[in-house]
Amino acid sequence: MEWSDEGIILGVRRHGESAAIVELLTREHGRHLGMVRGGASARMRPLLQPGNSVLASWRARLDEHLGYYQLEATKMRAATLLASSYAVYGVTHLAALARLLPERDPHEDIYQRLLFTLDDFDDLGVAAAHLIRFELAILAELGFGLDLSVCAATGSTTELIYVSPKSGSAVSRSAGEPWRDRLLRLPAFLRDDETACESGWSGQDLFDGFELTGRFLLRNVLEPRGQSHSDARAGFINAITRALQRPAES
Numbered sequence: 001m002e003w004s005d006e007g008i009i010l011g012v013r014r015h016g017e018s019a020a021i022v023e024l025l026t027r028e029h030g031r032h033l034g035m036v037r038g039g040a041s042a043r044m045r046p047l048l049q050p051g052n053s054v055l056a057s058w059r060a061r062l063d064e065h066l067g068y069y070q071l072e073a074t075k076m077r078a079a080t081l082l083a084s085s086y087a088v089y090g091v092t093h094l095a096a097l098a099r100l101l102p103e104r105d106p107h108e109d110i111y112q113r114l115l116f117t118l119d120d121f122d123d124l125g126v127a128a129a130h131l132i133r134f135e136l137a138i139l140a141e142l143g144f145g146l147d148l149s150v151c152a153a154t155g156s157t158t159e160l161i162y163v164s165p166k167s168g169s170a171v172s173r174s175a176g177e178p179w180r181d182r183l184l185r186l187p188a189f190l191r192d193d194e195t196a197c198e199s200g201w202s203g204q205d206l207f208d209g210f211e212l213t214g215r216f217l218l219r220n221v222l223e224p225r226g227q228s229h230s231d232a233r234a235g236f237i238n239a240i241t242r243a244l245q246r247p248a249e250s
Helices: 085-098 108-118 124-141 173-182 194-198 203-225 231-249
Strands: 002-015 019-026 030-036 053-059 068-075 147-151 160-163 169-172
Touching: 002 030, 002 085, 002 108, 019 053, 019 068, 019 108, 030 053, 085 108, 085 124, 085 231, 108 124, 124 203, 124 231, 147 160, 160 173, 169 173, 203 231
Parallel strands: 030 068, 147 169
Antiparallel strands: 002 019, 002 053, 019 030, 053 068, 160 169
16 A cells, blocks of 8 residues: 655654654545654654644555655744744644544545644734634534524624524624623634634634634533543643733733
């Protein structure tokens, strides 16, 4: 068995004295593991970092075997990402989210969104907005997508500012006002298109976004698997809190 594909490194663990087992999210073959000979060496270490993009060739005698990777770098973004504490948390959390997908099951839309997210991670606010959208995409890919395009009560597509914590559907201002204390807030950047990730949010919008996605991830995906949110997610949100407090302290 043999194939070649684009991939993004999610994680690496040492195997024996010199080899490493590398976990990739690939475009056409999904989340896939393989062994890299010499992967524990100092020469290979810069390549085998989470967030880097590679061209991967995988080979095994049988499809169900772990197999071996040969990897060639196509974009070495890890050094830049790992220079920032929030980016370290963000990349770690993105990898944890990708691991919710079944192994070796292709999810090309998720691969493309992860690529887009990692390539636009320079600014904390932009990174946070992308990460929230990535959590929404994971929910949808696993069959728990939220309907944020139309009011569940009235069918209206305007003034959608709430989300029902039960159904995951949007609720308009007028329909939700009597129950606003029981509803989740829908930040404006989740009501707009992808360009809204570039501007137009407040710190409260980001916190509302993480509250929204976090609730449904926990209830529908993590708790049924006996899991909870990653520590990296909390670390990323704490980084937002610290960044917002800085101007007030100066």
